Amino acid sequence: MKKRTNNWSLIWNPFTRIAGWQAFGVGIVIVIISAVLASYGNLVFDGAVDAHFGSNVGVAKSLIITGISLFSVVLAMYVVGIIISKNFRFVDILGTMTLARAPYLLLAVLAPFATFPDVEQMLQNPMIVLEYPSIIIFGLISLPVLIWFIALMYNGLKISTGAKGMKLTVGFIIGVVVAEITSKLFIHLIL
Amino acid sequence: MLPTSCPSCQAQLKVMALKCESCQTEVTGLYELPVLLRLSEDELLFILRFVKNSGSIKDMSAELKLSYPTVRNMLNEIIQKIHNYEKKN
Numbered sequence: 001m002k003k004r005t006n007n008w009s010l011i012w013n014p015f016t017r018i019a020g021w022q023a024f025g026v027g028i029v030i031v032i033i034s035a036v037l038a039s040y041g042n043l044v045f046d047g048a049v050d051a052h053f054g055s056n057v058g059v060a061k062s063l064i065i066t067g068i069s070l071f072s073v074v075l076a077m078y079v080v081g082i083i084i085s086k087n088f089r090f091v092d093i094l095g096t097m098t099l100a101r102a103p104y105l106l107l108a109v110l111a112p113f114a115t116f117p118d119v120e121q122m123l124q125n126p127m128i129v130l131e132y133p134s135i136i137i138f139g140l141i142s143l144p145v146l147i148w149f150i151a152l153m154y155n156g157l158k159i160s161t162g163a164k165g166m167k168l169t170v171g172f173i174i175g176v177v178v179a180e181i182t183s184k185l186f187i188h189l190i191l
Numbered sequence: 192m193l194p195t196s197c198p199s200c201q202a203q204l205k206v207m208a209l210k211c212e213s214c215q216t217e218v219t220g221l222y223e224l225p226v227l228l229r230l231s232e233d234e235l236l237f238i239l240r241f242v243k244n245s246g247s248i249k250d251m252s253a254e255l256k257l258s259y260p261t262v263r264n265m266l267n268e269i270i271q272k273i274h275n276y277e278k279k280n
Contacts, residue, residue, distance in 0.1 A: 019258035087267075092260045162264040 012148075013155040015096050023095030031101050034108040035059075035066040041111025046187055048073050048179035049150060051107055051142070053116065065187055072183035073097050073175075077157055080175040084168065085161035096156025103148040106141065114138045150176075192232050195224060203229065226276045234269050241266065 010017065018026070038045065039062035044054050046065050074097045081088050114134045121128050129135055154172050157163070163171065197204055206222040227235065244250040252262045 015258055016261045017256065017258055019260050023258075087263075088260065092258075159258065159260050159264065162260065162267055 012151050013159070014099065014152075015156050015159040018095075018099070019159060020089065020091045020095045023099040024091065027095065027098030027100070027102065030105050031066060031070060031098060032063070034101070034105045035062045036108075037105070038062055038066075038108035038111050041108070041114060043107065043111035043114075045069050045101075045104055047183045048076070048176050049146065049153075050180070050183075051104065051146075053111075053114070061191070064191065068186045068190060069179075069183045070098060070101065072186060073153070073179040076175045076179035076182060077153075077160075079178075080157065080171040081161045081163075084163040084171040088161045092160035093157070096160050097153065100149060100152035100156045103145045103152065106145050107138075110138055110141060193224075193228060195229050223280070226273055229276055230269065230272065234272070237265060237269065 015023065035045065036059055038051075039057045039059045042054050042057045043051060044057050044062055044065050045051050046054075047069055050069070074094050077097055078090055078093050081093055115132055116122075116135060117128045117132060153176070154168075157172050157175065158168055161168070195204055196202065204224065206224060207219060209218045210216070211218075227238070230238070240254065241251060244254065248259055248262050248266065252259045255262060
């Protein structure tokens with residue numbers, strides 16, 4: 001019954017301590033900073049779990065795309081919550097899903113330092129990527145960041161809804177897939 | 192703390208004897224433990240805190256320094272356990 005939490009478990013699941021409006025407040029600040037910083041590196045968070053490099057992204061576009069992505073995740077997980085849980089609060093889904101995006105701040109900070117070869121150069125010689133160590137470093141850091149982000153989303157849904165086992169896992173996977181599709185659709189329709 | 196499960200096989204214990212300390216009368220039989228007494232010490236402590244906080248999950252979460260949904264989930268687990276005990280009876 002006692003919830004013993006150490007710093008390591010808090011990194012993967014801070015939602016035992018923080019949820020609801022408090023998590024949303026902290027999360028939205030990090031999300032906005034991430035979107036602004038990422039725009040300077042032409043990085044966009046264009047999907048439920050996506051982060052892609054584009055061209056001439058701009059602060060406004062980055063903020064809108066990040067907002068659409070977050071909205072899609074919150075909406076999808078809220079619907080999943082209604083299906084898999086009897087009693088939960090929307091604000092917990094909103095807060096946990098917003099704070100779950102915090103790891104992307106790392107990518108946003110690193111994005112302006114990543115340099116790429118031209119697309120034509122890459123098509124002619126894909127191995128040219130090896131001459132750009134910043135991309136390789138960015139790629140290596142992206143993977144654990146993505147795993148961290150997904151783990152936070154999963155734990156956010158778990159704490160917010162109180163669901164467990166297969167119901168939670170299947171619900172989460174469906175939620176991510178639906179959020180991914182809807183975010184792409186909304187981005188296409190709005191921009 | 193009252194032992195509620197058998198130290199040998201972990202089965203649910205029952206009350207066999209009750210004694211009056213004033214006149215030394217002993218009442219023996221085989222009585223079921225009340226549902227609340229079948230809960231663990233931590234769970235009973237949680238319920239005690241919950242009652243002291245007038246059933247406010249918000250106040251409980253502040254006292255335990257845990258998030259609102261975490262406390263609600265702990266409460267739901269106890270409720271589920273009580274339902275299961277009641278079904279067995």
